[in-house]
Amino acid sequence: MMKSKAKPAAKTRIQSENQDLILKAALDVFSTYGYRGATVDQIAAKCGLSKPNLLYYFRRKEDIYTAVLEHTLTEWLIPLRMLDVTNDPITELTNYISTKLEMSHRNPAASRLFANEVLHGAPHIRKFLNGPLKDLVEAKAAVIQTWIEAKKIKPVDPQHFIFSIWAVTQHYADFAVQVEAIMGPKPDRLKTQTAVLEILLNGLKISP
Amino acid sequence: MMKSKAKPAAKTRIQSENQDLILKAALDVFSTYGYRGATVDQIAAKCGLSKPNLLYYFRRKEDIYTAVLEHTLTEWLIPLRMLDVTNDPITELTNYISTKLEMSHRNPAASRLFANEVLHGAPHIRKFLNGPLKDLVEAKAAVIQTWIEAKKIKPVDPQHFIFSIWAVTQHYADFAVQVEAIMGPKPDRLKTQTAVLEILLNGLKISP
DNA sequence: GTCTATAATATGATAGAC
């Protein structure tokens, strides 16, 4: 469960470069095949290190996995943290949704890694879900509630609304294969963004 | 890829009972651990058969997996097929969304099995996605488009709207651990349903 | 049809030379 003793101290330039290589390759392999489906061999091959050399940097397979997860999670919540109660709600929510779509598009592997972890019961990040994530969602649900009470947007259950945003935006990364099977390869990103914003936000706008 | 030669012909009562047992246990194990994470041992233990006996019914692990997937997929699309252009759109869509939420709640394992398969590139159901699924979505997108042109609902991209429905409804099954970490155990189902219907449909309703 | 025993393989992890 997020043992940060996993990584050895990175001191030399070669060490820190190799660590980056490993984490990048591991994100790729773990997100494609899942924790159990990924093999240390694959990760080693992908970053051009020998298996024993890779295991010199991270003693166990699980240590690589938790390192990548940790790295991903810290970045993942930044956009939600930025939701600011003092600004216009539609502007803020448009911004948040667009940023999440953008992140899912730029780094689908990270989205899939996280999806896979939660799908299988989140054994490595239970504490994170019950602690920091829960706290953050409650704080931001309160922000949305404030907007509702100020009649700046129509009423909606704030927590479920946040879930819906996550669900829809991450869908385009996690289920990309399915989306492309139906829409053809390389779906128009602007069209996607416009559609998602309309679907999620039109119901909230106060009628003119 | 969906080789239906997988199952031996089930003739005796014992055989067909055991097949059901196996498929039920396999759905559970595969959806929890993923294809690679699941072991034949686990499935055998769960349904009370010995491993060799299980492998008498399905020669290879992969055959069990494809059988379960096939079984799941056929049931999964029934609600979307029922979307009827001649009825009131809000009634029809309310019905569809409610049914999908209900299915996700009653059988989260099926939802997760499918999610896991697509997440990892859908190696076993590519043909299904590119064929039957694509055709069905195009047909039902046309239904929604008809409603829009008849001014019965506000304009929305029909395909992306279908994706959003899938994303949000399946989220409550696939990410149940996360939802419960934030909302507490056993979230109020009626409240969830009401919230999801509002979020997805309020933007479509023609102003009174 | 069902079992025990076991083969064949894949894979995580380590020992020890350089």
Add this chain to the structure above:
DNA sequence: GTCTATCATATTATAGAC
């Protein structure tokens, strides 16, 4: 720090008795 070689284990799959 990095490599080759190898161990130990887990797991799919089969052979063959009953």
